[in-house]
Amino acid sequence: xxxxxxxxxxxxxxxxxxxxxxxxxxxxxxxxxxxxxxxxxxxxxxxxxxxxxxxxxxxxxxxxxxxxxxxxxxxxxxxxxxxxxxxxxxxxxxxxxxxxxxxxxxxxxxxxxxxxxxxxxxxxxxxxxxxxxxxxxxxxxxxxxxxxxxxxxxxxxxxxxxxxxxxxxxxxxxxxxxxxxxxxxxxxxxxxxxxxxxxxxxxxxxxxxxxxxxxxxxxxxxxxxxxxxxxxxxxxxxxxxxxxxxxxxxxxxxxxxxxxxxxxxxxxxxxxxxxxxxxxxxxxxxxxxxxxxxxxxxxxxxxxxxxxxxxxxxxxxxxxxxxxxxxxxxxxxxxxxxxxxxxxxxxxxxxxxxxxxxxxxxxxxxxxxxxxxxxxxxxxxxxxxxxxxxxxxxxxxxxxxxxxxxxxxxxxxxxxxxxxxxxxxxxxxxxxxxxxxxxxxxxxxxx
Amino acid sequence: xxxxxxxxxxxxxxxxxxxxxxxxxxxxxxxxxxxxxxxxxxxxxxxxxxxxxxxxxxxxxxxxxxxxxxxxxxxxxxxxxxxxxxxxxxxxxxxxxxxxxxxxxxxxxxxxxxxxxxxxxxxxxxxxxxxxxxxxxxxxxxxxxxxxxxxxxxxxxxxxxxxxxxxxxxxxxxxxxxxxxxxxxxxxxxxxxxxxxxxxxxxxxxxxxxxxxxxxxxxxxxxxxxxxxxxxxxxxxxxxxxxxxxxxxxxxxxxxxxxxxxxxxxxxxxxxxxxxxxxxxxxxxxxxxxxxxxxxxxxxxxxxxxxxxxxxxxxxxxxxxxxxxxxxxxxxxxxxxxxxxxxxxxxxxxxxxxxxxxxxxxxxxxxxxxxxxxxxxxxxxxxxxxxxxxxxxxxxxxxxxxxxxxxxxxxxxxxxxxxxxxxxxxxxxxxxxxxxxxxxxxxxxxx
Numbered sequence: 001x002x003x004x005x006x007x008x009x010x011x012x013x014x015x016x017x018x019x020x021x022x023x024x025x026x027x028x029x030x031x032x033x034x035x036x037x038x039x040x041x042x043x044x045x046x047x048x049x050x051x052x053x054x055x056x057x058x059x060x061x062x063x064x065x066x067x068x069x070x071x072x073x074x075x076x077x078x079x080x081x082x083x084x085x086x087x088x089x090x091x092x093x094x095x096x097x098x099x100x101x102x103x104x105x106x107x108x109x110x111x112x113x114x115x116x117x118x119x120x121x122x123x124x125x126x127x128x129x130x131x132x133x134x135x136x137x138x139x140x141x142x143x144x145x146x147x148x149x150x151x152x153x154x155x156x157x158x159x160x161x162x163x164x165x166x167x168x169x170x171x172x173x174x175x176x177x178x179x180x181x182x183x184x185x186x187x188x189x190x191x192x193x194x195x196x197x198x199x200x201x202x203x204x205x206x207x208x209x210x211x212x213x214x215x216x217x218x219x220x221x222x223x224x225x226x227x228x229x230x231x232x233x234x235x236x237x238x239x240x241x242x243x244x245x246x247x248x249x250x251x252x253x254x255x256x257x258x259x260x261x262x263x264x265x266x267x268x269x270x271x272x273x274x275x276x277x278x279x280x281x282x283x284x285x286x287x288x289x290x291x292x293x294x295x296x297x298x299x300x301x302x303x304x305x306x307x308x309x310x311x312x313x314x315x316x317x318x319x320x321x322x323x324x325x326x327x328x329x330x331x332x333x334x335x336x337x338x339x340x341x342x343x344x345x346x347x348x349x350x351x352x353x354x355x356x357x358x359x360x361x362x363x364x365x366x367x368x369x370x371x372x373x374x375x376x377x378x379x380x381x382x383x384x385x386x387x388x389x390x391x392x393x394x395x396x397x398x399x400x401x402x403x404x405x406x407x408x409x410x411x412x413x414x415x416x417x418x419x420x421x422x423x424x425x426x427x428x429x430x431x432x433x434x435x436x437x438x439x440x441x442x443x444x445x446x447x
Numbered sequence: 448x449x450x451x452x453x454x455x456x457x458x459x460x461x462x463x464x465x466x467x468x469x470x471x472x473x474x475x476x477x478x479x480x481x482x483x484x485x486x487x488x489x490x491x492x493x494x495x496x497x498x499x500x501x502x503x504x505x506x507x508x509x510x511x512x513x514x515x516x517x518x519x520x521x522x523x524x525x526x527x528x529x530x531x532x533x534x535x536x537x538x539x540x541x542x543x544x545x546x547x548x549x550x551x552x553x554x555x556x557x558x559x560x561x562x563x564x565x566x567x568x569x570x571x572x573x574x575x576x577x578x579x580x581x582x583x584x585x586x587x588x589x590x591x592x593x594x595x596x597x598x599x600x601x602x603x604x605x606x607x608x609x610x611x612x613x614x615x616x617x618x619x620x621x622x623x624x625x626x627x628x629x630x631x632x633x634x635x636x637x638x639x640x641x642x643x644x645x646x647x648x649x650x651x652x653x654x655x656x657x658x659x660x661x662x663x664x665x666x667x668x669x670x671x672x673x674x675x676x677x678x679x680x681x682x683x684x685x686x687x688x689x690x691x692x693x694x695x696x697x698x699x700x701x702x703x704x705x706x707x708x709x710x711x712x713x714x715x716x717x718x719x720x721x722x723x724x725x726x727x728x729x730x731x732x733x734x735x736x737x738x739x740x741x742x743x744x745x746x747x748x749x750x751x752x753x754x755x756x757x758x759x760x761x762x763x764x765x766x767x768x769x770x771x772x773x774x775x776x777x778x779x780x781x782x783x784x785x786x787x788x789x790x791x792x793x794x795x796x797x798x799x800x801x802x803x804x805x806x807x808x809x810x811x812x813x814x815x816x817x818x819x820x821x822x823x824x825x826x827x828x829x830x831x832x833x834x835x836x837x838x839x840x841x842x843x844x845x846x847x848x849x850x851x852x853x854x855x856x857x858x859x860x861x862x863x864x865x866x867x868x869x870x871x872x873x874x875x876x877x878x879x880x881x882x883x884x885x886x887x888x889x890x891x892x893x894x
Binding site: 022027029035058060061069071073082084090104109112113116117120139142143170179184190205209 | 467469470471472474476477480482486505506507508516517518519520522523524525526528529530531532533535536537551552553555556559560562563564566567583586587588589590616617622624626629630631632633634637647648649650651652653654655656743745
């Protein structure tokens with residue numbers, strides 16, 4: 001396979017990404033706490049030779065209005081690091097990526113947990129590094145309001161520095177374990193971190209050997225100016241929400257152009273836009289599926305979700321009127337801009353925008369046959385919009401089954417996607433090099 | 448089985464509790480990162496009908512002297528909550544208990560992770576609540592020195608209050624998940640925590656439904672005055688180190704007598720002393736095993752370990768001289784007192800004390816045949832010294848195999864221990880009631 005290959009990631013969200021997914025006849029309404037469900041999904045994605053599975057996260061119950069909150073099916077689910085650890089035992093090849101915030105965690109705990117999952121899984125862990133931008137989360141961690149955007153990103157950068165330094169605490173060959181001599185490890189190959197910075201003081205070393213992958217794969221999803229710059233410096237995969245090829249190309253070109261200033265090649269960072277595929281064996285079947293799903297949306301839920309994305313309460317505005325001017329907030333800037341652009345571009349009412357956003361939270365939704373969907377993926381991939389995709393099935397498990405059974409074979413026929421795993425680690429699936437330790441001796445660097 | 452039953456817990460520590468375990472021919476030297484090893488141990492303990500398996504924890508590499516540290520085989524292992532999550536998928540009945548510190552964690556994260564493990568395992572999670580008492584740990588979490596004993600315990604008590612309140616965020620019947628009506632949960636059965644205290648402000652609610660057990664089982668191991676009082680108020684299981692039946696009886700009577708002042712019955716808290724059994728089919732075989740293990744100890748390691756337990760560096764004192772006066776420290780008080788008492792009582796030199804402590808870190812070590820060991824366990828159990836035992840095999844996996852194959856059947860023959868699991872949760876194995884939510888409505892309390 002000399003042809004450039006695309007990368008596929010399965011973003012698994014309870015009963016699916018569509019806001020009303022849990023009400024669909026195919027859905028497991030109790031998906032959030034159903035381990036058999038997630039086991040099946042991870043095994044299906046592995047059968048489809050996906051690079052990884054991915055779990056989002058937040059550390060609060062969102063502040064939706066009282067009449068709306070009880071109708072949201074995406075509340076109350078497994079904590080992602082415990083779920084990832086459990087999935088490591090029922091899968092063999094697929095990467096295991098989870099979100100964890102730099103805002104309300106300590107770097108020692110996170111470095112250690114991801115290292116542990118990397119060891120449990122034989123080198124399949126990935127960390128989606130995010131900042132937390134809601135007051136609901138702040139209030140669970142001794143604050144009244146969340147941190148300013150700039151401070152969150154400063155903290156995130158320092159957090160990243162500490163975590164990667166902790167992962168390098170031990171040289172790869174530090175552990176000798178020679179029963180005869182009694183030498184368990186070589187203490188000269190152990191490196192305390194001695195970090196003292198603005199946000200953290202962490203002496204180290206980490207109390208777990210260097211991860212199988214050197215460093216678990218670092219994923220990011222921020223698209224603001226600060227988010228792009230942090231990603232260009234530190235991320236190896238970006239998940240991004242892009243609605244059109246043109247926007248995707250602009251984002252792709254911008255982020256890739258930033259890599260050189262950090263001494264990184266264009267290949268060192270893979271850009272994976274989200275896609276929510278609604279798949280039918282015929283175009284009509286696909287459109288029917290989509291219509292059936294949209295019909296399940298309660299408009300109150302849709303508007304509440306939209307308000308959450310904008311950081312601005314729309315419940316007092318007429319449902320069938322235009323989107324009003326939305327003031328700047330201190331929340332997630334990039335998601336907000338995406339949604340506003342979508343409304344302006346397509347001239348949508350609040351109701352129409354709410355329905356569009358509800359189907360995959362502002363991500364690219366493609367309704368069509370397997371061939372039509374593969375055409376779109378190939379186009380974005382070949383035309384500088386993507387290195388691969390973060391697949392967000394509207395309903396689980398059937399949406400993932402459809403993608404694996406119908407779209408993956410089409411991509412494979414076109415020579416765009418692997419038919420077998422070539423490596424054993426997530427890093428190898430993604431074509432990313434294993435990072436040398438910052439303490440590596442000259443011969444280790446040369447090796 | 449109308450007879451009172453004892454409880455058994457398997458304390459799993461890398462290649463075993465003996466400090467030189469990893470050098471033993473039976474040991475897995477790489478045990479700390481060997482999931483197959485832990486899977487086998489958990490399944491063996493489950494075959495032996497143990498109540499639970501247990502993992503200790505600390506959040507640092509200990510500050511041993513440079514010439515000693517590389518010879519310690521208990522450094523560099525899986526993080527316990529990730530390991531517990533993985534083990535939940537390869538076991539069906541046995542309880543899964545891990546240690547997590549109240550000193551350097553946030554209650555929201557811990558409440559959530561233990562709730563998640565409780566859901567993953569169908570109600571088998573237990574939390575060993577500890578305080579962190581080393582400067583090595585403090586330095587990984589933005590401090591130069593660890594917190595004072597009194598402050599640690601104040602923080603621990605508040606931490607417990609917040610965690611248990613978070614576990615009660617959702618009523619047991621809050622999630623309706625009615626696809627037809629679109630009602631996912633009943634928002635009137637959701638209770639924010641609104642905690643504002645000395646150490647934490649946590650609004651809640653927790654973003655995961657109430658645990659299967661109501662609350663995961665709360666375990667503690669502190670034996671100081673503050674530790675006993677906190678346990679009497681909050682713990683459901685105590686692990687304790689006791690060297691003699693007399694000491695065990697005194698501890699047992701003292702802790703049980705404290706329960707009434709918190710409105711708790713004597714049965715609400717199970718006391719499990721640690722025992723490190725060295726099992727031979729004959730007395731001579733057992734003694735040979737013990738001698739063989741002790742011969743593997745490097746005296747430098749032994750003295751370093753002893754120094755760590757005492758919080759006082761003994762390396763400058765003559766190996767074959769007496770234990771000097773050891774000054775008070777701000778560390779773990781109870782473990783220190785146990786070791787000093789042992790030296791004074793038996794008139795041990797530093798070398799002798801180091802060897803004794805090295806075999807099971809100051810825990811009760813019993814060398815003998817299965818019958819002799821069962822006799823000891825029965826004696827402590829019947830004579831008011833224990834409700835059961837925390838079994839600490841000197842070498843793993845063989846030490847656990849021996850206990851399950853040789854000692855458990857003897858206890859079963861005497862009618863002291865279950866031959867099959869009767870319940871499905873750790874709480875049921877331990878004979879502990881499922882706690883009602885603090886928000887339970889009258890009819891729920893009566894049920």
